[in-house]
Amino acid sequence: xxxxxxxxxxxxxxxxxxxxxxxxxxxxxxxxxxxxxxxxxxxxxxxxxxxxxxxxxxxxxxxxxxxxxxxxxxxxxxxxxxxxxxxxxxxxxxxxxxxxxxxxxxxxxxxxxxxxxxxxxxxxxxxxxxxxxxxxxxxxxxxxxxxxxxxxxxxxxxxxxxxxxxxxxxxxxxxxxxxxxxxxxxxxxxxxxxxxxxxxxxxxxxxxxxxxxxxxxxxxxxxxxxxxxxxxxxxxxxxxxxxxxxxxxxxxxxxxxxxxxxxxxxxxxxxxxxxxxxxxxxxxxxxxxxxxxxxxxxxxxxxxxxxxxxxxxxxxxxxxxxxxxxxxxxxxxxxxxxxxxxxxxxxxxxxxxxxxxxxxxxxxxxxxxxxxxxxxxxxxxxxxxxxxxxxxxxxxxxxxxxxxxxxxxxxxxxxxxxxxxxxxxxxxxxxxxxxxxxxxxxxxxxxxxxxxxxxxxxxxxxxxxxxxxxxxxxxxxxxxxxxxx
Ligand code: FAD
Numbered sequence: 191x192x193x194x195x196x197x198x199x200x201x202x203x204x205x206x207x208x209x210x211x212x213x214x215x216x217x218x219x220x221x222x223x224x225x226x227x228x229x230x231x232x233x234x235x236x237x238x239x240x241x242x243x244x245x246x247x248x249x250x251x252x253x254x255x256x257x258x259x260x261x262x263x264x265x266x267x268x269x270x271x272x273x274x275x276x277x278x279x280x281x282x283x284x285x286x287x288x289x290x291x292x293x294x295x296x297x298x299x300x301x302x303x304x305x306x307x308x309x310x311x312x313x314x315x316x317x318x319x320x321x322x323x324x325x326x327x328x329x330x331x332x333x334x335x336x337x338x339x340x341x342x343x344x345x346x347x348x349x350x351x352x353x354x355x356x357x358x359x360x361x362x363x364x365x366x367x368x369x370x371x372x373x374x375x376x377x378x379x380x381x382x383x384x385x386x387x388x389x390x391x392x393x394x395x396x397x398x399x400x401x402x403x404x405x406x407x408x409x410x411x412x413x414x415x416x417x418x419x420x421x422x423x424x425x426x427x428x429x430x431x432x433x434x435x436x437x438x439x440x441x442x443x444x445x446x447x448x449x450x451x452x453x454x455x456x457x458x459x460x461x462x463x464x465x466x467x468x469x470x471x472x473x474x475x476x477x478x479x480x481x482x483x484x485x486x487x488x489x490x491x492x493x494x495x496x497x498x499x500x501x502x503x504x505x506x507x508x509x510x511x512x513x514x515x516x517x518x519x520x521x522x523x524x525x526x527x528x529x530x531x532x533x534x535x536x537x538x539x540x541x542x543x544x545x546x547x548x549x550x551x552x553x554x555x556x557x558x559x560x561x562x563x564x565x566x567x568x569x570x571x572x573x574x575x576x577x578x579x580x581x582x583x584x585x586x587x588x589x590x591x592x593x594x595x596x597x598x599x600x601x602x603x604x605x606x607x608x609x610x611x612x613x614x615x616x617x618x619x620x621x622x623x624x625x626x627x628x629x630x631x632x633x634x635x636x637x638x639x640x641x642x643x644x645x646x647x648x649x650x651x652x653x654x655x656x657x658x659x660x661x662x663x664x665x666x667x668x669x670x671x672x673x674x675x
Contacts, residue, residue: 192285193219203257220283223261234566241394241396242443260379262279276288291318302318338485345475348478421433430613439540448481501675502674526635527611529621535568538573555600597669
């Protein structure tokens, strides 16, 4: 029996349901990754994420080679071309069973449906496993059997299901089946080289700041749990503190599984999960948010088809102003915390969660620019770009989502800056023009030259909107759209 493991957003050998299954059910296993540059382009995948994936494929091929599994990387234009590509690869290699882990986005579901049919028509089996979430979508439901639309009751039920599901308090960081048993019976396999993968026809942005080898990822997780998770509840909202895990790129691409994260929390929950206000639970809560958005995407497929969750929000008269949009994108809004955050995104491909909330609120409420424009910009630049979490975050911030920020709560970018970066340390890291501005004026820098009667020159934009007026305008427009419904 010859199996084919089709890697997509699960680029790891550890705790990989489909890979374990392929290994335990086959005499010989091949692996494949299919690059689809046109599709990536259509999905606005960030070049930095593709570089990150490309580097990881080399590591993955080495790990697989050690298990006797050759990895092939092939390139086709888009998802439409995938069924034929898989079929001809399977025929060439005489594969009789293709294995993969499910992806839950609409286009990915359609692709898998077509692949499944095409393989079946050719007497090749196709198995897709739930692996991306700790609890599979569809398994956390209300008493009536409906999906949850509000996070807190979802979390309560999620914990209940989790407790019932796992008799052992938490899973261990080990492959589910002994993948390594597979290595002895097959010929030596040569891993891929990065040069060989340079040909992927997609622009790339250097992702070297993010290590991709297994040990480095494991260390990042363990160090976070040893050194930082205890203080997570206090540090997580301060962008100048390195207080969050920065594991999102690994979770988004499946280099790390959420089960591995929970397993690393095990020392804090020796008798199972306890809901409290401490750091470890607070961090687990975020992992559950990740699950919530995935479950929602499966229950309401419109989410991954560019639809708002709240139908009334279709009536919102979004504005289109290229100059204001460009100011937001490039970090030239005249609001220091917004500008620092947007520049962090452009320079590193990552942004702190609190700042994602502030910048998303600024775009959708202060500038009244459609959340989809922001969602797309984030996706094009984030190394952790992930449809469910990105869409969830944007619809939360723009008050168009489920369990979203109420529309009348509009972040004040100045007071938010004072709250999350009181001394302006984060701002000064990214907005060099404000380097010399004293702490007292860092959040309203133009007050500084005024205070010293013009004795200093500030090369920094004036605020592009009057926040007070913009707030009133947004509340008014949102209220009208909601009442008209
Ligand atoms: P930690 O605080 O260490 O959290 C651990 C993990 O939990 C994260 O790695 C992530 O996988 C998950 N997580 C944390 N917060 C959230 C959340 N609010 N929603 C869903 N999952 C969460 N996250 C992405 O992974 N990809 C995105 O494209 C993305 N876009 C976002 C857009 C907006 C407008 C907002 C408000 C949030 C977005 N998030 C996204 C969620 C969150 O900002 C990031 O997951 C987090 O900042 C990653 O940093 P970390 O790994 O240090 O997180």
